[in-house]
Amino acid sequence: MPEKKQTSPEEGKLIGKVTHYFSNIKVAVIKLSGALLIGDNIRIAGGEETDFTQTIDSMEVEHEKIEKAKKGDEVGMKVKEKVREGYKVYKIS
Numbered sequence: 001m002p003e004k005k006q007t008s009p010e011e012g013k014l015i016g017k018v019t020h021y022f023s024n025i026k027v028a029v030i031k032l033s034g035a036l037l038i039g040d041n042i043r044i045a046g047g048e049e050t051d052f053t054q055t056i057d058s059m060e061v062e063h064e065k066i067e068k069a070k071k072g073d074e075v076g077m078k079v080k081e082k083v084r085e086g087y088k089v090y091k092i093s
Contacts, residue, residue, distance in 0.1 A: 012043050012090030018083050019074065028079045030089050036075070037068045044079065046087030053092060054080050 015034035021027070028044075036042070038056055045051040059066050059075045069075045 012092040014088055015042075015091045016089040018044070018046070018085055018087040018089065020085060021079075021083050023082065026078055026080075026082075027076050028083050029074055029076050032069055032071055032073050032075065034091065035068065035070050036091065041092040043090040043092055044081075044083055044087055045090070046084060050081060050083060050087060052081050 013034065015036060016030045016032040018028050019031045020029040022029075036056065036059070038059065040056050041053060042056060043051070043053045056077060059069055059077045061069065061073060061075055066075070
């Protein structure tokens with residue numbers, strides 16, 4: 001029976017995945033499976049080449065700026081690197 005891998009603090013807790021990316025404005029749309037607040041640190045990982053962390057400066061839902069988002073929300077946020085649909089988003093403690 002395989003051992004269950006422990007999540008290290010650097011990896012974070014899975015809280016969503018990228019559903020869309022607007023390359024012209026560098027904004028990712030993320031479907032959340034957990035809560036997220038302005039100021040939280042996140043890690044986005046996917047593919048062979050993408051794995052970065054950043055602090056959330058702003059989030060929007062339907063073009064309205066929000067301070068916090070809950071499970072089930074789809075939020076838009078600027079990202080510092082190109083991402084693709086399906087990339088995983090982790091919250092870092």
